[in-house]
Amino acid sequence: MIASRIFALLPLAVLAVATPTGGSTNSCNTGSASCCDSTSQASSLTQQQAGILGGLGIAVGSLTGLVGFSCSSLTVIGTSTSCSANQEPVCCTDNTFNGVVNLGCSPLNVNL
Template sequence: MQFKLATLATVALATLATATPVRRTGIPASQCSTGPVQCCNSVQPASSSAVSAIFALLGIVIQDLNIDVGLTCSPISVIGLGSNSCTAQAVCCEDNSFKGLVAIGCTPVDLSL
């Protein structure tokens, strides 16, 4: 188990080093009906090697490899953006049940709308 956690941490850190640039286009934050808007350090296709490695370690199986997956995510408050603003990628995700490690089915969110 410790080996899996160490490997997972290594993959997560490697992913952070290649984080995607900030994109400010997408749906308005108010249209995220699946839960709080997430701030993810990286958003990649489910078919990417980093996402595949994390999914394998966690035992996650998905059918659609054409969806975006957020990595190392935390919920943000849209109201009062001040200290809770997202400097990485703000997204609205269909499945946030993996405690911030991964968020599945993500769509970019424009926090200024």
Template sequence: MFFSRSTVFVALSALVATAAAAPSTLPASQCNTGSIQCCNSTQKASSAGMSDLLGLLGVVVSDVTALVGSNCSPISAVGLGGNSCSAAPVCCENNQFNGLIALGCVPVNLSL
């Protein structure tokens, strides 16, 4: 079997783009950017509704594929009963918007 270099390049490029677009899930213990957040929803910064909200708030996100959480609240004492998240548990780099939005989020597995 022989493949042209362009065919291999296109296949590898598609694989890399797919891997970069899908954020991996972290164990809760590896969240070292602050408290784990429970967000009502998470979307890419470039999505229609989220980019509009970020624009209204004057927030500039340089990575349009970054995951942004909205309507977030901190989850404390992960692993102890009573603290759960039925929406989207995430670990975010920037939680300085009073829970309205959280920037640079990565999904978190609370059971790890």
């Protein structure tokens, strides 16, 4: 009986770990979780990064917060989330550029 309750609640635990939530500077409550090869503050983009954004028709001057580059969806394995060792987990509000860049990102604490 107890084992069946644990297995019934396990999917909720996985969802809780994988779902970004509000309340701290290392999490967010909007957007989707991603793993990005690099992130930069919009106010301090390199010339190459600004060129990538410009090539996509993104007005660099209107950006705020973090911009993620070479991003992929964050994967859930068991009860933990994972990015590769060289990637940064972030939560981004604009992923319309197929992972080339993600906009409106904030760090995501995956060590819950």
